[in-house]
Amino acid sequence: MTGIYRIALIVTPMLWAVSLQAQGIQQTKGSFEDKFRQLDEILPTANIYRNAGGAPGHEYWQQEVDYNIDATLDEDNQRLSATELITYRNNSPDTLTYLWFQLDQNRFRSDSMAVMSGTFNGSSPGADSNDPARISLGQLRSLQYQEDADLGHRINAVSDSRENALVHTVVGTLMRVDLAEPLESGDEVDLRIDFEYNIVNGDVLRPRAGYEHFPDDEREGGNYIFALAQWFPRLVAYTDYEGWTNKEFLGSGEFTLEFGDYEVSMTVPADHIVSATGELQNPNDVLTREQRDRLREAETAERPVYIVTPEEALANEAEGSNQTATWRFAAENVRDFAWSSSRKFIWDAKGHTQPGADQELVMAMSFYPKEGGSLWSEYSTEVVIHTLDVYSRFSFDYPYPTAQSVNVGFVGGMEYPMITFNGPRTELQDDGSRTYSLAEKRFLIGVVIHEIGHFYFPMIVNSDERQWTWMDEGLNSYLDSVAGREWDAEIPWGVEPRYITDYMESQNQVPVMTQSDSVLRLGPNAYSKPATAINILRETIMGRELFDFAFKEYSRLWAFKRPTPADFFRTME
Secondary structure, eight states: OOHHHHHHHHHHHHHHHHHHHHHHHHHHHTTOOOTTOOGGGTSOOOOSSBOTTSSBOTTOOOOEEEEEEEEEEETTTTEEEEEEEEEEEOOSSSOEEEEEEEOGGGGGSTTSHHHHTOOOOOBOOOTTOOSOOBOOHHHHHHHHHHHHSOOSOEEEEEEETTOOBOOEEEETTEEEEEEEEEEOTTOEEEEEEEEEEEOOBHHHHOOSSEEEEETTSSSTTOEEEEEEOSOSOEEOOEETTTEEOOOOOOSSSOOOOOBEEEEEEEEEETTOEEEESSEESOHHHHSOHHHHHHHHHHTTOSSOEEEEOHHHHHHHHHHOOSOEEEEEEEEEEESOOOEEEESSOEEEEEEEEOTTSSSOEEEEEEEEOTTTHHHHHHHHHHHHHHHHHHHHHHSOOOOSSEEEEEEOTTOSEEEETTEEEEOOOOEEOTTSOEEOOHHHHHHHHHHHHHHHHTTTTTTTSOOOTTTOTHHHHHHHHHHHHHHHHHHOTTSOOOOSGGGSHHHHHSTTOOOTTSOGGGOSOHIIIIIIHHHHHHHHIIIIIIOHHHHHHHHHHHHHHHTTSOOOHHHHHHHHO
16 A cells, blocks of 8 residues: 555545535534624724724824814804815825815705705505695795705805815715815815805704794894804815715714814804803903903802893893904814804803813803793703713813803704703793793703713714714713713613613614614614613623723723724723
């Protein structure tokens, strides 16, 4: 027997056995899916930008964008015009030949993708019915308003630092600006954009930002509250995992943006009070001596101090002014800028101290009309401080100098860096007094906690809500329930399993990873479902000690950076 023959006799049965074994696995595996398979089987491969432990890698990068904006508010015509100077720093390893901008106001154009793909909750009779189809007067009003109001950004000019016009192409809620020269890695480019737009009527479309009209005020023509957000052309995020995150804005998924420094000047009617992202730079020009003294008093006060009293606000809204004033604000290392302006505002403030933090003094402030009344004066600013205290314990010290809550009636709740818009109000009684129900009180407390909580997620831990809504709404809903129970354990906070059983059994239930605009029931999917899962993870699976350490580590690692789901999963693992 030759050596080759002997080897063949030995190897052949081995190969045959391996073959049978492989067939056996194939035959028995079927549709089996291992629910406990290793995370790395399904997560993106770790790399130099995002490591296997869930932290930013040693070559992590993100872009930087600074804005200098000069804006003018035309109250009589509800119109805003502005010029922005932009410095864009390319920290990526790539060469860029164009930049993408978000023009979120274009969502309201009658020919926008958001409007054309939207649905209305009318009634459609069956095929054998003689009843007509129905649509509400409110929905008809919205459609007609969008046809008539000439909404959306008007881009008047785009130029570079040498005042050369740049080719730009508007595509729905996005604009591509072609650069005169390629922008190499490590370089920066300066741009100028002149723009204007008609501010959206919030009572008609119920947007995230717009204006609210009070026609019954004593002033001729009434008064307005302007809530101005997503108002200027903003750079689309350019990331290591997706490149340009240039998905159309349809209304549900919000945004992810680049961090940078802002200097913003807002010229408004002289009798307006302005609340904005950042710190006021020229208080001597726009505040009285008494108001400045009250602000200093508020820094160490035990209760919120009126900067503008209810009596002063009431007198202010009755008089009006034909003059203008310019308020100047500055903000460092923020991803967006929003503001609100009105002569109706009552303004109260109270200092919140963070011993040992980089930002030791935070001014918690609330701005509200007489319609907010005692509900707001009693709770808003105190709830802001409570939220900062709880969230900082579970994540990191609040890094900004102000935290503001503004009463805007058509907004349920919305957040931007250092400023939130919140809707609850008092109810006017026949005797002229204003009262509020227990439900309205709980609504105010809950919405202020939730929206102030968004200062942390996603305004600092900068996740992409349009792509992974659960990463800020779910995490924030979990943590706002912790803060809420510490404020009042009797309020139902909705993070227990019983609150989502109906959704989990429904035909509309989809994975939390589903892109926000594709979800039929965004509330349960992006808020309640992930918040409940995280609560179970903390209370049942990991335990509070392990979970709280891991959650705080995730928050610390990704503060002022852009995490993906894989980074969260790996950190918690």
